[in-house]
Each structure stands twice: as C-alpha cells, then as structure tokens.
Amino acid sequence: MDSLANLNRALQYIEDHLEEDIDVREAARLAQCSDYHFSRMFSFLAGISLSEYIRRRRLTLAAFELQAGDLRIVDVAVKYGYTSADAFSRAFQALHGITPSSVRSHAPSLVAYPRMTFQLTIQGGNAMNYRIVEKEAFSIAGFMKRVPIQFEGVNPEIASMWKSLTSEDIDRLKQISNVEPQGLISASVNFSEGRMEEQGELDHYIGAATSKECPKDFSKLEVPALTWAVFEAVGPFPETLQQVWSRIYSEWFPSANYEVARGPEILWNEGKDVSSPEFRSEIWIPVVQR
Numbered sequence: 001m002d003s004l005a006n007l008n009r010a011l012q013y014i015e016d017h018l019e020e021d022i023d024v025r026e027a028a029r030l031a032q033c034s035d036y037h038f039s040r041m042f043s044f045l046a047g048i049s050l051s052e053y054i055r056r057r058r059l060t061l062a063a064f065e066l067q068a069g070d071l072r073i074v075d076v077a078v079k080y081g082y083t084s085a086d087a088f089s090r091a092f093q094a095l096h097g098i099t100p101s102s103v104r105s106h107a108p109s110l111v112a113y114p115r116m117t118f119q120l121t122i123q124g125g126n127a128m129n130y131r132i133v134e135k136e137a138f139s140i141a142g143f144m145k146r147v148p149i150q151f152e153g154v155n156p157e158i159a160s161m162w163k164s165l166t167s168e169d170i171d172r173l174k175q176i177s178n179v180e181p182q183g184l185i186s187a188s189v190n191f192s193e194g195r196m197e198e199q200g201e202l203d204h205y206i207g208a209a210t211s212k213e214c215p216k217d218f219s220k221l222e223v224p225a226l227t228w229a230v231f232e233a234v235g236p237f238p239e240t241l242q243q244v245w246s247r248i249y250s251e252w253f254p255s256a257n258y259e260v261a262r263g264p265e266i267l268w269n270e271g272k273d274v275s276s277p278e279f280r281s282e283i284w285i286p287v288v289q290r
Helices: 002-016 024-030 035-046 050-068 073-079 085-096 100-105 156-163 167-176 193-197 239-255
Strands: 130-135 138-148 184-189 201-210 219-223 226-234 258-260 265-269 280-289
Touching: 002 024, 002 035, 002 050, 002 239, 024 035, 035 050, 035 239, 035 258, 050 073, 050 085, 050 100, 073 085, 073 100, 085 100, 138 156, 138 167, 156 201, 167 184, 167 201, 201 219, 226 239, 239 258, 239 280
Parallel strands: none
Antiparallel strands: 130 226, 138 201, 138 219, 184 201, 184 265, 226 280, 258 280, 265 280
C-alpha cells in the first residue's frame, strides 16, 4: 500500500510540472525508489512508458488550451516543451488526428488522456512461489539476436533461435554451464523504451550461465554480482509464464521490500515438453533492497 501511495505522489509531481522540465530523479525520490525502478514499475503498471504518458498528458492539456482560444499555437507549443510550432503540430496531429489550427476552425473530436492514479486491486490472493538468491558475477555465453518485443503467445523470432540450435550447440552450452541456473537458459536485456506498448526490440540470449571462458564463436553477456528474486511458474506454456511475469510487477514489487535492479531478466525451463500442463519454469529478476 505504501508503495502505491509513493507512486501516486510521484504522479502528482509529474502532473504539477507538465509545463516545465520534469526531473525523473525527483519523481523517483518521491516514489522512494531508484529512477530505473520507477520507470520500469510505471511502464508495467500503466502499460505505456513514462515518457509517452507525459507526452500524452501534455498534448491533452494543449488541446484544452487551443479550444479555449486564449493563446497562439506557438505559445501553446512552447508552454508544453516543444521547440517549434512544426514539431508541436506533428506531435499533436499524431495523437489527435488533426492539426492544431483545425481545433479552432471547427468543433473536432479530440483524444483526451486523463491523469493517472494507481490503485490496489485484490485478485484472489493466489500464492506466488519465489526465493531470494545472492549470486557472484558470472557470464551468459551463447547465441544473441535482437528480436521484436511480443507479450502473448510464442515469439516466432525466439522460437526460430531455438530451432536453429544443433545438437552440437546444445552439448557445448551444457558443457560450459557451471553456475545456477543450470542448463540452457534464455536472457533478455536492453529493452526499447516502448516495451510496455509492445513496441521495439530487445537483445535475447540463448545460452548458459558460466564462470568459464566464453568460446570465441559465442556471444557473451557479463552479469555483475547481484541479488535475484526467482519466481516459479507451473502450468500451460506460455500462458502461465506470462501471467506470472505480469504479477511480479503488478503485485509482488508493490508489496515487497525490493525494487528492480539493472540486469538481464533470465528464464529457465525444466524440460523440452512445452505441451505438458505442468510445465515448470523459473523467472530470475535482478533486485535490490529498498
């Protein structure tokens, strides 16, 4: 509950400064977390990035000002952070579907994005099985590809990565796997800002967690010493996994004494048979205590 109250204080700060430069670090301070955690939490809870929310709120208020007819278009543009009337016009038309000058020439239909607040919704009290793991630095060695972000269903680009693995590739990965999580793993990092709008891309690794030397033909991701929250997902794949991933940010983080840290999100699967109704996976999220 305190976490949600803190997030709402940060949202109030943003609302109060829409006509000025917004300091994300100050918003994060009010939310009592790091700016990285604040931006990530906002994206998961709101479904859009923080910068996109600010953009939509400013353009919503700009439309109200133009309807009132008291300011010139260029004055409204400058008021809401645009360096030129042309840049403002392009952004305005992208959101509202009409030019700023059209607002006054007739009575158009405009898009409004009301200010946001976060509220706690009880979803039935389903248990989340997790553990906290302290790990020394290690590497993820294997194969990497920049892939599109996709929320639901099987990502075809990632599926093609798995299909391209030869038996020799798999044996080599297993041979260098010597730290938890053992065996083959997936890791995602370097997400585009539009992640929660299901836009952009991420770096996806299929490999092994290791302290050994990385083979020269493998891609390598250095992972520093971190604390990890490890969540268990058991059920039909990939629906159960995606539900648990969502609950981590919408339910666990707001009530836990941890915030997300910079680092890769790791997925470990127990076996190959994804058709099993009891398919078991683990989601590894880097965290730091508040």
